[in-house]
Amino acid sequence: MASEDSVTETVSFLLGKLGQHANTRFADRLAPLGLRPRHCAVLELLAGGPRAQLELARAIGVTASVVVDMLDELERLDAVRRVRDAADRRRQLIELTAAGRDLRRRTLELARQNDDELLGMLGEAEAAALRRALDRIAGAAGLTFGEAP
Secondary structure (H helix, E strand, O other): OOOOOOHHHOHHHHHHHHHHHHHHHHHHHHHHHOOOHHHHHHHHHHOOOOEEHHHHHHHHOOOHHHHHHHHHHHHHOOOEEEEEOOOOOOOEEEEEOHHHHHHHHHHHHHHHHHHHHHHOOOOHHHHHHHHHHHHHHHHHOOOOOOOOO
16 A cells, blocks of 8 residues: 555556556557558648658657658558658658548547546546646646647
8 A cells, every 4th residue: 555655646657557557458459450640740730731751750749760660651551641841842741541540539439438448437527627726737738739848
């Protein structure tokens, strides 16, 4: 039994453990699609239209080489394609394919299943309050999706 003087009773520890649990369960759901959670960020960003590789890297907060690996993996799934930028022929843009849009839709369904599993013991009002609180905490920490850190 943990005491109140234990690091395991802190919000930081509990959010970290819950985050690991949620990510593992989500990864298990995504695996049959050939995806990992990190691919979902790319699919979401590209849903807004084509983007340059470096722009994707900055928005996700990873190195350019990591994005290249992720794009190679998504390209093998026919989810994205690289196209020349009409404004700058030296630059490639990444865009979603029809298969990529379908994968994005399916990842959202799986993420919602994950949320339902995680929040199943909470009432609707409690789940909504938790979401609002997490959104405020993330916003205060500057953790916004799709913008460079």
